[in-house]
Amino acid sequence: MTQQCLLAESLIVFIIVLLVHAMVWDRYSWCAVALAVQAFYVQFKWDRLLQLGGAVFQFRTAANSGLLPASMVIPLLGVVMKERCKSAGIVYFERFGIVVASTGMLVALFLSVIAVGVTKPVPTNTCILTGVAGSIIIYTMKHSLTVSEVIEVLEVLLIFVYLSMILLYLLPRCFTPGEALLVLGGISFVLNQLIKRSLNVIEGRGDPIDFFLLVAVVGVVLLGLFFTVLFIFMDSGTWISSMFFHMMTAVLGLGVIMPWLYRLIQKNPLFWLLQFLFQTQTRIYLLVYWTFLAASACGIVFYQNAKRSSESKKHQASTITRKYFHFIVVATYVPGLIYDRQLLYVAAVLCLAVFIFLEYIRYFRIKPFGQTLRYLLSLFLDERDSGPLILTHIYLLLGMSLPVWLFPRSCAPKGTLSGAGALVPYSGVLAVGVGDTIASVFGSTMGEIKWPGTKKTFEGTMTAIFAQIIAVALILIFDSSVNLNSSYAWILASVSLVSLLEAYTTQIDNLLLPLYLHIMFMA
Numbered sequence: 404m405t406q407q408c409l410l411a412e413s414l415i416v417f418i419i420v421l422l423v424h425a426m427v428w429d430r431y432s433w434c435a436v437a438l439a440v441q442a443f444y445v446q447f448k449w450d451r452l453l454q455l456g457g458a459v460f461q462f463r464t465a466a467n468s469g470l471l472p473a474s475m476v477i478p479l480l481g482v483v484m485k486e487r488c489k490s491a492g493i494v495y496f497e498r499f500g501i502v503v504a505s506t507g508m509l510v511a512l513f514l515s516v517i518a519v520g521v522t523k524p525v526p527t528n529t530c531i532l533t534g535v536a537g538s539i540i541i542y543t544m545k546h547s548l549t550v551s552e553v554i555e556v557l558e559v560l561l562i563f564v565y566l567s568m569i570l571l572y573l574l575p576r577c578f579t580p581g582e583a584l585l586v587l588g589g590i591s592f593v594l595n596q597l598i599k600r601s602l603n604v605i606e607g608r609g610d611p612i613d614f615f616l617l618v619a620v621v622g623v624v625l626l627g628l629f630f631t632v633l634f635i636f637m638d639s640g641t642w643i644s645s646m647f648f649h650m651m652t653a654v655l656g657l658g659v660i661m662p663w664l665y666r667l668i669q670k671n672p673l674f675w676l677l678q679f680l681f682q683t684q685t686r687i688y689l690l691v692y693w694t695f696l697a698a699s700a701c702g703i704v705f706y707q708n709a710k711r712s713s714e715s716k717k718h719q720a721s722t723i724t725r726k727y728f729h730f731i732v733v734a735t736y737v738p739g740l741i742y743d744r745q746l747l748y749v750a751a752v753l754c755l756a757v758f759i760f761l762e763y764i765r766y767f768r769i770k771p772f773g774q775t776l777r778y779l780l781s782l783f784l785d786e787r788d789s790g791p792l793i794l795t796h797i798y799l800l801l802g803m804s805l806p807v808w809l810f811p812r813s814c815a816p817k818g819t820l821s822g823a824g825a826l827v828p829y830s831g832v833l834a835v836g837v838g839d840t841i842a843s844v845f846g847s848t849m850g851e852i853k854w855p856g857t858k859k860t861f862e863g864t865m866t867a868i869f870a871q872i873i874a875v876a877l878i879l880i881f882d883s884s885v886n887l888n889s890s891y892a893w894i895l896a897s898v899s900l901v902s903l904l905e906a907y908t909t910q911i912d913n914l915l916l917p918l919y920l921h922i923m924f925m926a
Contacts, residue, residue: 408856409450409467412907413443416472419900419919423479426926430547431482431504434540435475438508441536442474444529445515449580452518461575462583465786466909469581470514473910476918477507477588480809483925487824488814496813502552503592506559508540510588513560514580555595563591573631577790581910585918593620600667611675612748614667616808619752622660623759626652634767645770652760679749686746693735693750700731708779722847725783726840728799733836736803740828741882744807751804758797766792787911795913802913803831806921822890823897823924829878830924834901834916837874842867842905859906867905871898897923 420439424432449468462468481504488496515533519526548556566587571578578586597617630639630648637644664672681687707724739747763769765776780793787795810828811820819825826833846863853860875894878885887894901920905912 408854408907409446411854411856412904413446413471415900415904415907416475417443419904419923420475420479422896423483423922423926427482427486430543431478431485431501434508434543435478435482435504437536437539438478438511439471439475441515441529441532442471442511444532445518446470448518448526448529453580460571462571463576463579463787463790466579469579469908469910470511470518470584471581472904472908472915472919473581473584474507474511474514476585476915476922477592478504478511479507479922480918480925481505481507483922484811484814487811487820487925491814493814496811498552501547502555505540505544505548505552506556506592507588509544509556509560510563510584510591512537512540513564514584518580555599558598559588559591559595562594563588566591569628574790574792577792577794579910582914585914590620590624593617594624597621601663610812611668611670612679612745612752614664615672615676615749616752618660618664618667619756622656622663623756626655627759627763629655630763630767639767639769640773642770644767645773648767648769676749680746683743685742689738689743689746690750692738696731696735700728703727703731704779704783708782722843725785726844728796729836729840732799732803733832733840736807736832736836740807740832744810744828748807751800751807755797755800755804758800762792762794762797795911798911798913799835802835802917805914806830806917809921819884819886820925821886822888823893825885825887826875826878826894827921827924829874830921831917833871833874833898834905834920835913838867838871838898838902839905839912839916841870842902854906857907864902864906867902868895868899871902893923 417439420435424436446468449470453462453464453468481500481502483500484503485497485500488494488500512533516537519530519533544553544556567583570587571583593616600614600617629651634644639645639648661672668675680690703724736747739750761776764773765780768774768777783796784793785795807828814820815824820827842859842863845866846860850860850862852862854864872895875887875898879887897920901916901923904919905916908915
């Protein structure tokens with residue numbers, strides 16, 4: 404990645420941070436600006452460490468550190484959530500937004516301190532900037548957070564440190580530092596929330612679907628850690644190990660995860676889930692339709708592998724072929740967003756758990772399907788799958804689902820936010836399902852003018868912006884709950900900035916772009 408490309412990516416992120424700061428304009432947005440400035444300087448230290456091989460862990464190659472764009476996501480999410488919930492008068496979630504912003508800033512500062520500490524000779528100017536930014540953030544936290552909130556922030560930081568040491572050691576070359584910050588920071592926050600809510604269960608308080616998300620995410624992560632440690636001492640590819648894998652999965656699922664979820668929702672989880680899924684006729688229709696789409700996706704995988712067998716020269720699926728799955732995901736999510744967002748919320752959680760569990764089977768070569776999955780999915784690998792795990796399809800699901808999961812329902816009494824905020828649940832559909840897909844297809848087939856320092860084309864980016872504007876118009880037609888209140892200029896600016904970020908970033912765009920569009924719409 405050229406210096407010119409890195410500077411362009413940083414400029415786009417700075418513009419987004421300054422726009423959010425202009426809309427919010429309080430002490431937390433000032434802290435976000437200070438964090439962005441220091442992350443910009445520290446990013447060059449991380450890049451140098453990666454080039455010289457001086458980083459403590461093995462990170463994904465063929466990409467820069469991504470520290471600046473990743474560092475700003477969680478703090479900006481907290482800032483815009485705080486502002487929305489403050490406007491709605493929901494004090495609890497306003498405080499929750501402050502905790503999210505503070506946690507994101509502290510975790511990002513921790514990564515910056517590591518980079519500065521490892522760099523030799525010690526970069527004096529960067530140390531001073533990091534110290535000033537850290538002092539501003541800590542001073543603001545001191546005068547904003549209660550004692551219990553400070554403890555919560557420190558708990559998340561502690562979990563993040565331990566998770567980073569374990570997972571980055573066990574999974575080399577799977578993440579850049581920025582991607583590790585996003586993924587492991589998110590898991591750390593979810594784990595801390597689950598522990599906190601498990602210790603303070605109040606009957607009738609809390610939405611069961613939120614508990615379902617927390618338990619599912621933590622459950623599959625703990626399952627993976629357990630088997631990763633276990634299979635260090637035994638061969639995972641034998642029938643005995645495979646039987647043990649399936650048996651222990653059932654024991655942990657029925658003996659730990661199910662009782663944990665029962666304690667939180669005060670109902671039998673299986674009965675609750677079945678009742679929820681088949682509650683209305685609309686949900687049954689949606690489930691049948693989604694089953695058909697899932698079968699179609701499997702059909703594409705088998706068909707492309709059959710073509711590979713007959714064409715000896717073809718070893719990898721083309722970019723356009725991989726985008727078929729983006730179209731299928733758009734066709735999956737749009738009806739759910741229009742007709743039943745709660746069902747989509749739960750279905751996305753189930754899909755995430757299934758995807759991760761299948762990746763465990765593939766990675767550990769669990770019989771009878773492990774080797775088959777390795778063969779089938781190897782056709783769809785790209786340069787971002789340089790580690791032992793295949794994560795691009797999981798990132799695609801996360802990118803589409805996170806705007807649905809992160810939507811502040813309690814701060815939207817009528818089920819939707821005003822202005823551009825009404826498009827928040829559609830952030831994944833617009834950024835990844837429409838924008839990224841159209842940019843890739845048109846850019847690779849008709850693009851001629853390349854953005855400086857990248858392989859992305861001007862034609863692809865412009866087509867993506869145009870396609871997203873058309874998609875917004877279609878959403879207005881088919882979803883009666885969306886009312887933009889003349890915020891068209893902000894929507895155009897948001898879509899344009901995120902499309903430009905797609906052209907310049909080397910991070911996982913399926914994960915990064917929806918989160919930035921989510922932030923812009925929320926602001």
